[in-house]
Amino acid sequence: MQTQADLLSLADHVLVKNYRQQPIVLERGLGCEVWDKAGTRYLDFTAGIAVCGLGHAHPEFTARVAAQLGKLVHVSNLYFNDQQLLAAKAITDRSFAKRVFFCNSGSEANEAAMKLARRYQAVVAGQPQRTTFVSTINSFHGRSFATVAITGQAKYREGFGPLVGPVEFIPYNDLEAAARMLEQRTACAIIVEPIQAEGGIITAAPGYLAGLRRLCDDTGTLLIFDEVQTGVGRTGQWFGHQHDDVAPDVMTLAKGLGGGVPIGAIAVSEKAAAGLANQPGGVVPHASTFGGNPLACAAACAVFDLIDKEGLLANVAKASAHLAKRLGELVTEFPGQATEVRGRGLLMGLAVANLPANVVAACRAHGLLSSVAGSNVVRFVPPYNVTTDQLDEAVGILKKALQTGAGK
Ligand SMILES: Cc1ncc(COP(=O)(O)O)c(C=O)c1O
Structure with missing residues (x-):
């Protein structure tokens, strides 16, 4: 059997060195816990970076995905499949x-x-000159060529x-600033996260998203909400913008949608859908070989069903209130290190005075x-x-990290 040390040294040779992984090799998980190859147990407050909303190895999720695996994994979009619909x-x-x-x-x-x-x-719309994408400073929208270009960092x-x-x-x-930009009527769309997550967990101010909606309506600009991190229950509503009385033209999803099985989606109004509709005799305007495959879509169906069945939106709200309160206590207790509690639902953050990576490392230890x-x-x-209990255990560990001065 290969030990954790063997595998870490293998990683040094076989992977492109783009990531900065922490020096553990995770092997299995259950709920909110994971274990590494050396048998060390961790409370997992990353959930695969806001992906595994049901936790690891959820029995019913696992059974449903496994059942689909035994039935049909992939057929392409030459045909419909039941799970996609x-x-x-x-x-x-x-x-x-x-x-x-x-x-x-x-x-x-x-x-x-x-x-x-x-x-x-x-x-x-017959406005081919409207080609500009408007995005926000500090945003994160992805690493592909186009999405890195609209990422505001x-x-x-x-x-x-x-x-x-x-x-x-x-x-x-x-x-x-949005009004000044959109009034030029050069933008095809504006893209905004309901919470700038990678940017440091900055929540949209009350009225901001609704204000953008009005500006987009007035200027013929499409409104895109990037809900890749905030969507599918993470904030305590199904979608992050539902905390405000507003709807976009396009919402983008991924992360939590498949409970860990890779999947992404755009969800659109009837009006916006026309932007990608094919025309008789014309080429298919956009496509994906794997997109909408039965395996990933069965995972997504299970995620929605189980969030409903287990009342998880309510649990997100309840857990969020508890975590915010407990993190707030740390801000009071460690004023030189912990400066602010941020976020909504279970997309929460603690701002610290010094490098957050030091706190992350101390917590892992x-x-x-x-x-x-x-x-x-x-x-x-x-x-x-x-x-x-898990929230309290996590806050207890964080407190230990701050007691060693990790946040200074
Ligand atoms: C808001 C937001 N948009 C887009 C992305 C990119 O998603 P992916 O890594 O699945 O391409 C992320 C990933 O962190 C994100 O947080």
Whole structure:
């Protein structure tokens, strides 16, 4: 059997060195816990970076995905498959959306939304000159060429030019800046996260998303909400924008949608759907070989069903209130280190005075997995079924890390 040390040294030779993995090799999980190859147990407050909402190895989820694996994994989009149709219905039943296109990741979903926006303006609205994408400073929309171009953090774009464009960046939560930009009527779309997650867990101010809706209506701009991280229950509503009384034209999804099985989607209004509709005799305007495959869609169906069945949206809200309270206590107790509690639902963060990576490392040493968001935030995104005891255990570990001065 290969030990953890063997595998870590193998990693040094066989993987492209793009990531900065922490030095553990995870082998199995159950609920909110994972174990590494050396047998060490961790509380997992990363959930695969806001992906595994049902936790690891959820028995009913696993059984449903396994059953689908034994029936039909892939057929392509030359044909319909039952799971794709049911997954689309699960999304439209719970949202503003009337139609869904499936792909395989968050970046792909945002790519699809960008193509939709360009083609909508060119083909449906008769405004082919409206090619600019408006995005927000500090946003994160993915790592593909187009999505890295609309990501509002220069560090992700360095070394990759020339980039897809034109793109304009405006400050987040600034409606006046959005008005000045959109009034030029050069934008095909504006893309915004209901919570800037990778950017440091910055929540949309009350009225911001609704204000963007009004501006888009006034100027003929498509409104895209990137719900890749906030969607499918993470914030305590099905979709993050549902905390505000507003609907976009396009919503992009991935992460939590498949409970860990890779899948992405765009969910769109009837109007926006015309942007990617095929025309008789014309080429199929957008497609994906794997998108909407029965295996991934069966996983998505199971995620929606189990969130409902187990009352997990309510648990997210309850757990969020408890975690926010407990993190708030740490801000009081460690004022020089922990500066602010951020987030909504189970997309929560603790801003720290110094490098959050130091806190993440100290927590891991004590058995808690967390991750960094932005320049100064330790992010906590546990599964939706996390218990109060697990939240308290995590906060206890975090407290130990701060007692050693990790946040200073
Ligand atoms: C808001 C948002 N959009 C897009 C992406 C990219 O998703 P993926 O890594 O699945 O391509 C992410 C990933 O962190 C994200 O948080």
